[in-house]
Amino acid sequence: MLIGPYVNGSAVIIGGLIGAMAGGKLPERVKTALPMTFGLCSVGLGITLVLKVKYMPAVVLAMVLGAFLGELLHLEKRIGSAAGSTRGLINKVLPPVQGLGHEEFTEKFVAILVLFCASGTGIFGAMTEGMSGDPSILYIKTILDLFTAGIFATLLGYAVMTIAIPQIVIQVALAMLAVFILPMITPSMMADFSCAGGLLMVATGLRICHIKLFPVANMLPGLVLVMPFSHLWATLVA
Secondary structure, three states, rough: OHHHHHHHHHHHHHHHHHHHHHHHHOOOOHHHHHHHHHHHHHHHHHHHHOOOOOOHHHHHHHHHHHHHHHHHHHHHHHHHHHHHHHHHHHHHHHOOOOOHHHHHHHHHHHHHHHHHHHHHHHHHHHHHHHHHHOOHHHOOOOOOOHHHHHHHHHHHHHHHHHHHHHHHHHHHHHHHHHHHHHHOOOOOHHHHHHHHHHHHHHHHHHOOOOOOOOOOHHOHHHHHHHHHHHHHHHHOOO
């Protein structure tokens, strides 16, 4: 029986609830500084993951083609529209958090959605539990997500709690597929996947810090492509 995805999702809900409730009591400078600090940490963590790369050309090809596909599919726009609708529904039930316009809210919401749902730790942790029944990696992510959700909820409000839904769905799906996927993954493929995830974390961190508005949601297909590309590169070129 899977436990990790539901524990992880619960942490996002609890952290989001606490952060949203505390947000109105915090000074504006604190609500601005905390996410920017996390954005800086995201850049640092992303750089450490990028350094694990085995076949950088394969990663570059996967990320470029993935971004191209994401742009064609308008992933960023679709997720942004869903985020706006979610915010409207949440505000009808719970007290709205003031201070953010729709565009700024969408920009930050999409960034943290990618952080929560597409991180290497979450993906590998879900696959590991599905294969071995060991949820320890997801438990580590749970602790991190509890604080991360709380930090961003001070700024974005109760809408952060809804990120738990796609996060649980993705992790459960990966855990169920792990029996078929994990035996085919080589250390080189995992290293290149970590690199691609690291690039996304760097882009997300820069976006959160208002340094550069990368279309991080449109880059997500690159995560799907990077392992096959890594395998092909190792087989045909390396």
